Amino acid sequence: MWNKVRSWFSSGDSNSIINYDFLDQSKKTILIIDDDIPQHDKSSGSKRLFELIKIFKKMAFNVIFLPNNGRPDEPYYTQLKNLDVEVLLFNPGRKSMLRKLNKLLSAIDYAWISRPMLNRAFQPIVSKNKKVKIIFDTVDLHYIRMLRQAESEQNEKLKRKALKFKKLELQLAKNAKATVTVTDTEKKLLEKELIQNVFVVPNIHELSIPNHEIPFSERNGLVFIGGYKHEPNIDAVKWLINDIMPQVWNALGKIPVYLLGSYPNEEVLKLANIDVIVPGYIEDVSKYFLNAKIFIAPLRYGAGMKGKIGQSLEFGLPIVSTTIGAEGMNLIHEKNVLIADQSKDFANQIITIYQDEQLWTKIKKNAFQSIVNYTPTAVEKQLENLFQNLDSK
Incomplete structure (x- = not known):
């Protein structure tokens, strides 16, 4: 599927005219790509990304969000729109979403791409605009999680898969301008592999102090x-x-x-x-x-x-x-x-x-x-x- 996406972009209509009225030209623009619109009350990864989007808006970025599944899942889609986030959807299909992204590339300053498989698919596409600075958000290092599971289960097949993922994740990190981990532990693991420009951006939490503490x-x-x-x-x-x-x-x-x-x-x-x-x-x-x-x-x-x-x-x-x-x-x-x-x-x-x-x-x-x-x-x-x-x- 990813090769088809790339080949379509290679022949896409990148010279078509697009209206940038929804972008404030005085601000920098960040493109965010994840599997779907963050359902922040269902997983910690989605919660982290939703909080990051709110911070990006506070930092005065134009924010464009591309959910790879192309769906306007509610109420999460409306919540993003209420934050003044431009969301690229299947309308009517996947090609329409990719076509709009292709037209927007010249307006994008940073591309924050989550997870290894999405980086493998979208890094080559986004890098068509050489000025875009790609940020590889690992979310977690998949190969570390797989290796730990393989060790726990004594699973040699999973271990081999983990080592393949390690090769992929390290290459994606080398290709990106910056790589993000959620812990200092994973940052140090990447630096041991000679990956440069690694930054820790952790989960985000507010204190929830109740009015009345139950003893x-x-x-x-x-x-x-x-x-x-x-x-x-x-x-x-x-x-x-x-x-x-x-x-x-x-x-x-x-x-x-x-x-x-x-x-x-x-x-x-x-x-x-x-x-x-x-x-x-x-x-x-x-x-x-x-x-x-x-x-x-x-x-x-x-x-x-x-x-x-x-x-x-x-x-x-x-x-x-x-x-x-x-x-x-x-x-x-x-x-x-x-x-x-x-x-x-x-x-x-x-x-x-x-x-x-x-x-x-x-x-x-x-x-x-x-x-x-x-x-x-x-x-x-x-x-x-x-x-x-x-x-x-």
Whole structure:
């Protein structure tokens, strides 16, 4: 499909006249490409991108968004339009979207392209305009996530696929003017591979301090959240319910576990019972975070910054996580998180903090402080540094 897209562009009508009235000529223009319009309440990657778009508008950019699926998914499409974002859609088909992009290339200063496969498809297209500065947003390093899963599952086939992805991601990073990771850990991994101009742009979070705090003694249960189209989340909840929670229930009794998140598949739905609640997508999950005693993140593989961890920190909800789950947020065991990587240790951490109000209060207090570097104001400063660096070259 990607070769067809490129060949169409090569023969496209790039000399056609287009009306640029929707662009403020006094501002620079950034093109953003992702799989679809960010459904910011369903995945951490979409939440991050939606917050970035708002920051770009605050930084006085013209913003053009191209969803690769070409759909005006609602209410998210209207939300972008309300931010004065130009959205390129299939109208009536894919060629119309690509034709409009082709005509807009001369007006674009930066192209922020998410994920490796979209960069493979669109880097050659956008670079037809030599002045466009391409930013490769890795979202997470796919090859790292795959290698960790392959190691966890002892899967040689997946390991070979991961190494192919590594070659692709490194080449895309070399082609781009800048490469973005969400954690300093991944930035250092790329720099070890001699990739230059790597910048950290993390997930973005606001503090959600409630008017009335529910005390330790009145809270009950554990909560997890994650989109179940993402394999690491499926593995996490299966490990939690099948291996970890029997040990916890044996010590504490049948406390409830809430497995929140969109698109639960059959594997996840089968975990549901009187003590394991799988409600599916919920627009406002705040009541779960405000009433639960602990957030659990038993991720055995994955990469990048985990939005679920940041979401828990927003509410100051104490977290029990694996090392991989807590990666990239500078969290410290027994200061602002509890970390364990084996099922017995993970269960023991839950059992301990569930009964220890003093420890729970300490972790909760420190959780708020740990998220200061991920507010919109902090991330805006990181973006200013990125664009200043690009403009100086």
